[in-house]
Amino acid sequence: MTSTAPYGDLTQEQLAGIVPELLLTGQLIDRSGMAHLIGAFGRDVMGQVAIEEWMAASPVYTHRMRTALGIDGDGVEDMFKCLQLDIGAPPQFMDFRYEIEDEYHGSFVLNHCGALLDVEPMGDEYVTTMCHTIEDPTFDATAIATNRRARIRPIHRPPRAPADRHPHCAWTVTIEPDRDELPLPEDAARMFMTRAGTVALSPIDADAADGWVDYRGPLVADLQFREWSHTALTRVAEEVALQHQLLALGFLWSVRRQTADVEQVLDIYRKQLSGIAGIAAERVRNALGLGSDATDLAKVIELHPCFGPVQYTGVTAEAVENASGTDDVLVTIPHESPAALDGGWVSVLDADHLEPMQAAATAVGDRWVVAAEDHEGGLRVRITLGDKSIRESGEVAITRFSKGSSWEFSNRGPSIPITPVGANLG
Numbered sequence: 001m002t003s004t005a006p007y008g009d010l011t012q013e014q015l016a017g018i019v020p021e022l023l024l025t026g027q028l029i030d031r032s033g034m035a036h037l038i039g040a041f042g043r044d045v046m047g048q049v050a051i052e053e054w055m056a057a058s059p060v061y062t063h064r065m066r067t068a069l070g071i072d073g074d075g076v077e078d079m080f081k082c083l084q085l086d087i088g089a090p091p092q093f094m095d096f097r098y099e100i101e102d103e104y105h106g107s108f109v110l111n112h113c114g115a116l117l118d119v120e121p122m123g124d125e126y127v128t129t130m131c132h133t134i135e136d137p138t139f140d141a142t143a144i145a146t147n148r149r150a151r152i153r154p155i156h157r158p159p160r161a162p163a164d165r166h167p168h169c170a171w172t173v174t175i176e177p178d179r180d181e182l183p184l185p186e187d188a189a190r191m192f193m194t195r196a197g198t199v200a201l202s203p204i205d206a207d208a209a210d211g212w213v214d215y216r217g218p219l220v221a222d223l224q225f226r227e228w229s230h231t232a233l234t235r236v237a238e239e240v241a242l243q244h245q246l247l248a249l250g251f252l253w254s255v256r257r258q259t260a261d262v263e264q265v266l267d268i269y270r271k272q273l274s275g276i277a278g279i280a281a282e283r284v285r286n287a288l289g290l291g292s293d294a295t296d297l298a299k300v301i302e303l304h305p306c307f308g309p310v311q312y313t314g315v316t317a318e319a320v321e322n323a324s325g326t327d328d329v330l331v332t333i334p335h336e337s338p339a340a341l342d343g344g345w346v347s348v349l350d351a352d353h354l355e356p357m358q359a360a361a362t363a364v365g366d367r368w369v370v371a372a373e374d375h376e377g378g379l380r381v382r383i384t385l386g387d388k389s390i391r392e393s394g395e396v397a398i399t400r401f402s403k404g405s406s407w408e409f410s411n412r413g414p415s416i417p418i419t420p421v422g423a424n425l426g
Helices: 012-027 029-041 043-069 076-083 114-122 124-143 186-192 230-258 262-287 294-303 338-342 355-364 394-399
Strands: 094-102 105-113 150-156 169-175 316-321 327-334 368-373 378-385
Touching: 012 029, 012 230, 012 262, 029 043, 029 230, 029 262, 029 394, 043 076, 043 124, 043 186, 043 230, 076 094, 076 105, 076 124, 076 169, 105 114, 114 124, 124 150, 124 169, 186 230, 230 262, 230 338, 262 294, 262 355, 262 394, 294 316, 294 327, 294 355, 294 378, 355 368, 355 378, 355 394
Parallel strands: none
Antiparallel strands: 094 105, 105 169, 150 169, 316 327, 327 378, 368 378
């Protein structure tokens, strides 16, 4: 049997381990997609698409996370809480260190910026595109989900001079009452109206006694998910998976503006999905200590952020015995799911284009082979164990270029509240 809420079937400990993994794979979506944009259109177009996808998605998913976790203030502390739960800032790989001066003034540095270390070998022009051209509008788009008078501005940022400058960058955050409000980006307004923007996910039990049920308390350094309740972690995992979906839609909309060639758009979109599908499957499998049999593969697919959350995609997977007495995996992808109707990632999967599903299966076990079957109301994929090893696809290999693909999280101890600099400690 398949679950109606696969993340909810995990233990609290498993959820605490998988949430950072999901945040990280969300950040790596761009390591998958942008390489194909550079090849097709060049660096400038890549930068424009990055701006438009994040400006479309981040105000929406930030608003959703604020609502889910009771982050209802409008100050810098509230903004920083949201950043800790944002696929653009996965913990440790993007090591944000926050400081609060008062309710409406603060700052942060990145002690480690995995995205920078991925891009620096490509040269200063690419670093400038990421750290200047892309960051300026997208940081503000994220900030306005908390307060439209917020501004995030650099103190220093790459290209690094000297080359080993540390921290990698530093930024101020200010909210001034007499400042003009920034408008909601047009694509974000459209995104709020999508099925992804409005889908209902698992409710949090406010009476749960096994950990945090919201983030109404103080901002903490090194947010430790093991301190959260099972019900809250289930919802957070689903929201982070949905962040993947929202970013992918923003990417699709922007790429469509670059070319009228529908097939080229779909090819780039499918390659983006294939690359991150392989890396995410590998990391989910490893995070849960799974093997490579049919039951393990089915679990990875059900927990895979590119194929979930199930309330949005409708994707289910189960291990079933075949005529030979061994187990296959049956994956069902409904044609009329909210994700399919939005034009999300699952919409590019059909009988002739199963490369993303193959990438995920290969990451779990290199002998798994995917094939489509007839199924009323959707696409059914049967994954069977073959005789030969299948090589990792080029799309996954490109994504693996990022150091995030092999990143290892460390235990940094308990969550510690961040005390405002201006607080009266006497």
